[in-house]
Amino acid sequence: MQNQLRVYNSLTKKKEIFEPINPPFVGMYVCGPTVYSDVHLGNVRTFLSFDIIYRYLTHLGYKVRYVRNITDVGHLESDADEGEDKISKKAKLENMEPMEIVQKYSNDFHRVTAKFNILDPNIEPSATGHIQEQIKMIEKLIEKELAYEINGSVYFDVLKYNETEKYGMLSGRVVEELMAGSRELDGQEEKRNTVDFALWKNAGPLHIMRWESPWGTGFPGWHLECSVMSSKYLGERFDIHGGGMDLKFPHHECEIAQSVGATGKQPVKYWLHTNMLTVNGQKMSKSTGNSFLPEELFTGNHELLNEPYSPMTVRFFMLQSHYSSTLDFSNDALKAAAKGYKKMMNGLVLAKDLKYTNDDSLEINPKTVNQINGIIDNCYRALNDDFNTAQAIAQIFNLLKKINSISTGNLKTAEIGEEVFDKLIHTFITLIVDVLGLKEEKPSDVEGIINIILDLYKQAKQVKDYDKVDEIRRKLKQYGVTLKDMKEKVGWAYEEQ
Numbered sequence: 001m002q003n004q005l006r007v008y009n010s011l012t013k014k015k016e017i018f019e020p021i022n023p024p025f026v027g028m029y030v031c032g033p034t035v036y037s038d039v040h041l042g043n044v045r046t047f048l049s050f051d052i053i054y055r056y057l058t059h060l061g062y063k064v065r066y067v068r069n070i071t072d073v074g075h076l077e078s079d080a081d082e083g084e085d086k087i088s089k090k091a092k093l094e095n096m097e098p099m100e101i102v103q104k105y106s107n108d109f110h111r112v113t114a115k116f117n118i119l120d121p122n123i124e125p126s127a128t129g130h131i132q133e134q135i136k137m138i139e140k141l142i143e144k145e146l147a148y149e150i151n152g153s154v155y156f157d158v159l160k161y162n163e164t165e166k167y168g169m170l171s172g173r174v175v176e177e178l179m180a181g182s183r184e185l186d187g188q189e190e191k192r193n194t195v196d197f198a199l200w201k202n203a204g205p206l207h208i209m210r211w212e213s214p215w216g217t218g219f220p221g222w223h224l225e226c227s228v229m230s231s232k233y234l235g236e237r238f239d240i241h242g243g244g245m246d247l248k249f250p251h252h253e254c255e256i257a258q259s260v261g262a263t264g265k266q267p268v269k270y271w272l273h274t275n276m277l278t279v280n281g282q283k284m285s286k287s288t289g290n291s292f293l294p295e296e297l298f299t300g301n302h303e304l305l306n307e308p309y310s311p312m313t314v315r316f317f318m319l320q321s322h323y324s325s326t327l328d329f330s331n332d333a334l335k336a337a338a339k340g341y342k343k344m345m346n347g348l349v350l351a352k353d354l355k356y357t358n359d360d361s362l363e364i365n366p367k368t369v370n371q372i373n374g375i376i377d378n379c380y381r382a383l384n385d386d387f388n389t390a391q392a393i394a395q396i397f398n399l400l401k402k403i404n405s406i407s408t409g410n411l412k413t414a415e416i417g418e419e420v421f422d423k424l425i426h427t428f429i430t431l432i433v434d435v436l437g438l439k440e441e442k443p444s445d446v447e448g449i450i451n452i453i454l455d456l457y458k459q460a461k462q463v464k465d466y467d468k469v470d471e472i473r474r475k476l477k478q479y480g481v482t483l484k485d486m487k488e489k490v491g492w493a494y495e496e497q
């Protein structure tokens with residue numbers, strides 16, 4: 001394989017050569033969706049970025065176990081035990097059971113990821129399915145005196161942990177500064193230190209999602225599920241942990257503290273963080289109200305959108321930037337992406353059709369051969385440089401130029417030889433389909449297309465070209481369409497046998 005894969009590790013803040021702990025196996029954990037509201041396009045960007053990472057590692061031959069959780073415990077997302085959890089709140093609003101909400105938004109999430117051709121993970125564990133394991137981890141932390149119980153809640157003792165370990169190593173936060181900067185919030189008074197975070201919360205009478213525990217009825221803290229489920233399915237130390245940048249602190253920082261506290265091991269070798277999708281420079285988020293839903297994008301039905309954009313156009317748009325840079329949404333960029341995507345798909349159609357033709361009168365042109373090999377190397381160089389899809393796409397367009405030249409006859413296949421021809425076609429198709437995950441969006445108006453064929457049929461009949469008439473009938477039949485020759489007009493029906 002052309003040079004080695006290097007990844008930017010948020011923990012060491014360096015680009016490092018990717019060396020899995022136990023090759024060829026790779027364990028990858030990505031924080032999944034919270035399932036109490038719709039997925040917006042910003043979320044899609046993050047899951048799409050990890051889709052590329054998963055696809056490329058698999059392409060390189062690694063056996064990846066990809067775990068992406070479902071956050072279905074209704075956390076309060078802060079330690080303030082005030083009000084309702086988000087899932088119960090939504091359940092009341094939509095007049096549903098909390099678990100109905102969870103199912104509804106999980107289904108919705110899966111529909112959206114499928115639309116964008118984002119592959120399913122190998123394991124998709126849910127937080128509510130792992131309450132026992134979460135209780136066990138809390139017990140371990142209490143045993144190690146890194147957690148304490150108070151009024152039926154359990155907190156992680158950050159100051160105690162920080163005596164022997166370094167809290168803040170991922171996010172660069174300093175405990176003393178955090179202490180000085182934090183003010184007491186309602187419901188937090190019971191904690192020993194303001195930086196401590198909840199492992200278990202005592203459920204108030206209104207709290208619907210609740211489980212029995214040694215500390216009474218309650219629910220697990222926000223950060224715990226990921227430490228528990230990643231270690232359960234990938235081991236106490238595994239290769240890749242990912243999520244959006246906004247999860248670095250406190251979520252991932254707390255995960256490190258919990259896991260190091262419980263096992264004594266750094267849980268993750270490479271921490272990977274994706275950057276944010278922004279709108280006019282501002283992070284797209286549910287709370288800011290600047291987010292739009294995939295469905296709105298496909299219909300164009302939103303004040304920010306000038307026109308509808310297809311799922312693959314959006315996928316292409318997102319891949320044109322590196323996952324660690326911010327990406328600003330704009331109609332202009334999406335329009336340009338639609339063009340680029342179609343150009344690439346036309347190349348794909350051509351490439352699937354091209355055949356090698358022998359020609360003894362031609363000699364192999366070493367310059368062209370070197371050029372093609374050079375472009376292929378550049379494709380891999382880009383992807384090996386921390387999955388740089390933006391640069392890879394530019395190189396794939398250079399491959400497309402060669403494919404177009406072959407198609408127009410400007411470049412004869414015999415000038416590059418069969419081996420290089422096969423390599424060109426194979427690399428082009430594999431990178432687009434398997435690695436970038438782009439697929440053709442076939443025209444959806446099949447009826448319109450059949451009508452065009454019916455017109456051709458009528459014309460053939462008029463000029464009494466019965467061979468053509470029979471051919472059209474026969475070919476349409478192969479696709480399950482029967483022509484109905486009526487007196488006044490020609491119609492069609494589904495083939496019944």
Ligand code: AMP
Nearest residue numbers: 033034042043045046243244276277284
């Ligand atoms: P959530 O369901 O809100 O927990 O978010 C799921 C994932 O989407 C997390 O990894 C977030 O970091 C990520 N995310 C949220 N907003 C954005 C955004 N505007 N751009 C990219 N990723 C985002």
Ligand code: ZN
Nearest residue numbers: 031032226251
């Ligand atoms: Zn997580």
